[in-house]
Structure formats: structure tokens, C-alpha cells
Amino acid sequence: MALPTDVPSDPSRSVSSRVFALLNAFTPDSPALRLVDLQAATGLPVSTVHRIAAELVELGALEKDRDGYYRIGLRMWELGSLCPQPRTLRDVSLPFMHDLYEATSENIHLAVLDGDDVLYVERVWGARSVDVASLVGGRYPLHATGVGKVLLSYSSQQFQESVLRAGLKRYTPHTIIMPGMLMRALSDVRKTGIARCIEELTLGTVSVAVPIFAPDRRVVAALSVVMHTRARSLAGVEPALRLAASSITRELAKGYDETYHERGFKRDGREVRRS
Template identity: 40%
Template sequence: MSTSRSLVRIMPGMAKSPSGESVLTRAVRILDAFGPDDQVLTVTEISHRAQLPLPTAGRMVGELVRHGLLRRDEDRRVRIGVRLWELAQRASPTLRLREVVMPFMEDVHAVVGHSTQLGVLDGDEVLFVERLSAPGAVINLTRIAGRLPLHVSSAGQVLLAHAPVELQERVLRQPMHARTPETITDPGALRAVLAGVRERGYACCPGHVHPDATGVAVPLRGADGRVLAALGLVIPNDDRAWSRVALLQSAARGIDRTLRSGTLIH
């Protein structure tokens, strides 16, 4: 059974709320309550985050649990169910991309010993779909299935630099919040940085997400030359960061050749 069909069957007698919202909309809000740093929630927390009355949230959580899309722990706290992960993996548009990129990521990670990650553009954010790390690696605040605003990280800047002009202008018009004093929040400065990313072929963000870390990222291109993703490193914020650019670009060339050969169907 597909996820959408499962959700449509939830609460068959309550197709619409008093506000006119569908069951599917409310169910999606419940699922959106969870995040990389909020993997286990109480029904009360879900109710608050999804902006649903507690009885409604409780009933819908129960239905989602019965369908396997959520599950309850022994203490009655709730987390995402394995069934939802299974369905998402089965239809993930990034599945083949990740299969192609992973061997190259592993090679880079073996040399650098810090976090290596893969990000894709999703709306006005970068969504991280793969990540490799190791004990002792420099702090990395990103997570698999985690997101960051495009202006903040090196992967985001790579994706934004090669995004349609309409998206670039929308991001430049929006308020840009800082994670550290080094985060670029001025539209003019960001516009110049994006031009530099396109010219150099990489982004480098020392201290933009965390003072101790530097993000470096390069674009990955499909058979048509379109930028599909960003391959990045999170390494210590020191003078050696720039020396990792060549390694990352070499890996990107190998990935690009594989993508152009037709291994990835998109």
C-alpha cells in the first residue's frame, strides 16, 4: 500500500476538519513535527508542533501507528515508523544518485577523516541525503535528512549559485539569519560570493555554520550538465582547509563521468 493511500484511509469519518483541512494535510503536519534532532516526541509535543487539538492528534497518531508510519516505544513516546522509511527509500529520487556517489565519498572520507556529505536542492534549502563521519571528526551540525538555509553552508552556496535566477533572487530578498559572525547575511555580499562559486567551481565557508569548522563543497553534474547535487566536506577551520579543494574536485570529476555515462537515470 502506498503512503498516500495509507494516509487517505486514516480517519475515514473525518475527511475534513472544521477549518476545512483534509486528513492528509493534518497527517503530513504530524509527520513534519519530527526532525533530525527531534526523533522521539510525546503526543502532547506532536499536538503543539502540528497545531492540532490534543484529542485529534492522539487519534491520528494512533491511526498512523496502526499503519506502521509511526511507532510507539514502551514509554508511549512516538517516533517515525520503519514502514515510512521503507516507502520513502523505495521511491526516493536520490537513491540512484547516492549509489553512484557513495564509493567516491568513501574514498574522500578515507583520506580526510572528517565528515563527507551529499546535499541536494529542495525548495529554498539544502537537504543532506548522505553523510560519512568518524570518531574525532570536527563538529558537524548537519544530519542525514537535515536541512540548512542555502546561504549558510558551502553545499547550499554551490546549489544556489547554479539554481535558476528566480530562486536566487527570492533567497536574496528574504531575511538571512546568521549562525555565526562569519555567516553571510548581506544580499550584495552573497551575490558576489555566488559569482565566485560559479567562477572557481567550489564554495568555501570557514566558520559559517560553526566557528571550529570549515565547509567546502563542489557541484555534481548530470549528463545534461545540470547541477544535481553538492559534494562537501566539513573540516577543521584552519589553513589546511584550502588544500582539500583539489581532492574534492577530483572526486567530483569521477562522479560526473559516471553520471554522464548513463549510470544514473533521471
């Protein structure tokens, strides 16, 4: 089935770019959008948005409810589950994330660097965990999260400077927004191998995070524990967190071969939520 090609307002945009512009309008904060919302987010003509959305509903990439709201369809979830790196990373990490949850009863997050953001690829939590806003598939700032500080600290100087040039948004009174202070914090993360983020993204929560390494010693992800600021001493959580991350690093090395970057690991992933 051919996708629509008539967008006279901007002939330079390809069909695929229009489709992705529409799909990218959906975010964790806006999982359901009306036609007018999609038009505003994409800047495409209403007729074109309506035609693309109808095609995607028919293909299963979008769903439309009786109230006229569109949502991401199951077909997109099926395709997303085939992405090798997060699927592999999650599969290797989940057993150790469960162990870490059992040891702490707190939120356990697994995140990777994607563009200029932190992308959460897995989370394990339960009834005893502090309520947090993080979602699997959600994007969050690098400078105001524990996992973000880890990923940023092990990134190139050029990338770090680009993040600083983009500006550091304040989320709470405790968010580090001064470039010099952030760079000193990143230096400390490199020296100690752990990031501590106290009420920088959300008041009342503290995050501690550590890196996960590939066999070539690149940092490929970060693992964190997020808990209430009054929950417990960080000293009681950090050893368990470091052990979990080192165990994941070790397991990743077992599945490594020369085609890792092209194929990833040959393992199946799965979604897990603690009750």
C-alpha cells in the same frame, strides 16, 4: 484501514494533508514528540491528532514508546528508501565519498536542493573527523553552508532573489547576511567552481564544496568536505574534492537515458557509516 476524517475545525484540509502535517512535525532536532507536541505543531484538535497517531502506529508509520513519545517508524524508512533520486545519487556517490574520506579523514557530505533548504542525503565520517551537527535527512540553510552556496549559485536568479527576500539568518559572527556580499560570493562560486564557507554555520569548522552535474549540465547535488578550521590547508583538500565530484558526474552520465527524470537509475541504495 480508513484514516480519520473528522476534523471539524478546518474542513478544507484533506485527510492526507492532516497526516503529512503530523509526520512533518518530526525533524532531526525533534525526533521524538509527545501528543501535546504534535497538537501544537499541527494545530489540529487533540482528539484528531490522537486518532491519526494511533492509526499510524498500527500501520507502522510511527512508533510509540512507554513514555508516550512518538517516533518515525520503520515503515516510513522503508518507503523513503524507495525515493529514486537520492537513492540513485547516493549509490553512485558512495564509493567516491569513501575514497575522499580515506584521502582526508574528514566529514564528507552529499546534499541536494529541496525547497528552500539544503537536504543532506549521505554522509561519510570517522573517529578522526571533526564533530559536526549535520545529519542524513537534515535540512540546513543555503546561505551558511558550503553545499548550500554551491546549489544556490547554480540556481535561477528568481530563486536567488526569493532566498534574499526571505532574509539571511545569522548563525555565527562570520555568517554572510548582507545580500550584496552573498551575491558576490555566489558569483565567485560560479567562476571558480568551488565554495568555501569558514565558520558561517558553526564556529571552528570550515566547509569546501563543489557541484555534481547531470549529463545535461544541470547541477543536481553538491559534495563537500567539512573539517576543523585548524586541520589543514584547504589547498590540500580541494583537488581531491574536485576529483571525487567529477568522478561522480562521470558515473551519473553512464547510467543516463531518456527516462532519467521519471525513473532514475536502476540501482540499490544502502546506508553507510564509517567507524
